[in-house]
Amino acid sequence: MKLNPFKPVDNAPLILFRIFFGLLFACETFGAIVTGWVKDNFLQPNFTFSHIGLEWLQPLPGYGMYLYFGVMGLLSLLVMVGYRYRLTLGMLTLLWAGVYFMQKTSYNNHYYLLMLVALLLLFLPANAYASVDAAQNPKIKSLVMPVWCSWVMIGQIAIVYFFATVAKFYPDWLNGTFTRNLFSGIAGCSFLKGVFTQPWFCLFIAYAGIVFDGLIVPALLWKKTRTVALIASLVFHIFNSITLRIGVFPYFALSFAVFFYEPETIRNLFFKKWKPKIEEAISVATGRKTLLYFFLPYFVIQLALPLRHWFIKGDVLWTEEGHRLSWRMMLRDRDGIVAFKVVDKKTKIAMYYPYDRYLTRKQVNGMTSKPDMIWQMVQRIKKENLQKGRDVAVYVDCMVSVNRGPYKRLINPNVDLAAADWNYFGHSSWVILYE
Incomplete structure (x- = not known):
């Protein structure tokens, strides 16, 4: 059966993802202020370690970074409700890119993923309904999208999980050394800490991480294993959220599940009052140039960046050369x-x-x-x-x-x-x- 990337499908998953994305981004930005992350990384330092070549990119003086993050939080909420979607999302993407490139002291892969997904969403019609934009301008209202809009989101999260899996195949992960070190530093009751540092538990977590990262995308794609995979995702990410305290990333990763389910399922659960007529929406088979000139080069780059350390002399685990932008997450x-x-x-x-x-x-x-x-x-x-x-x-x-x-x-x-x-x-x- 020939795959048609321009086949019109129900766009409920994309609309719901926009809402989740805006909400989680708001939690990330406002949470950074409340938890002291902004203070620790931008107010207290005399300067930040920006990405090389961007040393000029430094925090705003005084309490300016609180305002900076507050603006991002407000923009996130505007993206969530779909108000001036591309303008607010564009501003949010630019400001967040500034945060990402401005400091490496608290480097985290999910900051990178947030930036990438914000960029992807700029090219997708995620404000086509259930948005202020659609209410104010009915001409943009649509209940369908080309199926490639779902494919690009699935492709992005598949790249993350694939390279996260490959990176774990090294001795200190396979023998449980890193997971033992990781859990030994976790605060909590003595009983749980005692269990978490047991050799059998550290090995279980190490190999469960490999199995989960390696199989979750195929399992979500296959209808027969989809529900089991979703349950496994919930257990895996909530466990990580509680034990590792890694911000919104576990919930952000879970939000991609909407693209693996049939769009009709998502609509029946979240948008019952809107019923698309797919057969009347052949005109959505557009965006050929966007797919060819933006998304194709984008994914070539996304595949090349995690591979580059294999072409650099030395072990990346030691040299760190090629470590960033490679989905080497929670690894050492x-x-x-x-x-x-x-x-x-x-x-x-x-x-x-x-x-x-x-x-x-x-x-x-x-x-x-x-x-x-x-x-x-x-x-x-x-x-x-x-x-x-x-x-x-x-x-x-x-x-x-x-x-x-x-x-x-x-x-x-x-x-x-x-x-x-x-x-x-x-x-x-x-x-x-x-x-």
Whole structure:
């Protein structure tokens, strides 16, 4: 049977997803203010570790970031109700991209996923009804959409789960080391903590994670296993929400389930009063250029980014090169000890830079084990000295432990990192490799 991406189908899943998306985004943004996340990551630091090349992207002064997040929260609610949908969603996407690229100290894959999905929704007719836009402008009202609108959302979440599965096939995951470390740090009653740190439980969680990530999308696609898969998703994500406290991500991941069920099922559950006439909606077979010129390149990039670390010299688990944007989620923990030796090129006087005076504890914990953040810290030290009229060399001595293993030297201590470049697409030679 030939698949027709422009076949008109009931658009109830997309409409419902827009509502879920707006609500969860509002919870994320307002919650960041209430829980102190904004304060910890944007108000307390003297500067943030932005993505390399975007160092100019820094927090607003004073309490400006509270306003910034408040605006995002309001925009999220406007997206939820479908008011000026593309304008409000476009602004939300841009502001959230600013948050994502502005700091790496609290890097999280679900921040990246929120940004990507917001971008995808900009190209989808998610305000076609059950929205303020449709009420104010009946011309845009429609109860149908081309079936590819569901396919792109399924494709996005499938990429997330697939690469999350592949990434787990390494020794410390397969032998339960990482899950044991993860649960040993979870607060709770002594009984639960005792169970969570048992070898059998850590192995169960490790392999359950592989099975769930690897099979959930196929199981949701197959009608005979769909309900069982949904129940498994509820158990898996709610368990993660309670034990790992990872914000809205578990509920956001669950919201994608609406695209796997028959649209009529979603409509009967949530939008009974609207009944589409699919046979009268052949005109929705549009968007060919959008599919060809935006979504096709988009998915090529989404498949390429998680694969890039395989083409970079060294083990990504150690080097971190190619780690971000690759769906390597909840996969390892790193701990580092670092010292920055600053040498005045003219006088040859050396001193150690007191970085802990200028960074928050959270920034120190993040920076000391990650090569890109260490390199950025060195560039700041160099710039700071140049402003004082001193040309300096900066040498870094850094010892790192992965998954509480033995400490090993990460950075070549004989390289002047102030004069070294960051390799965007390959291995930086000053990161020490171990075969």
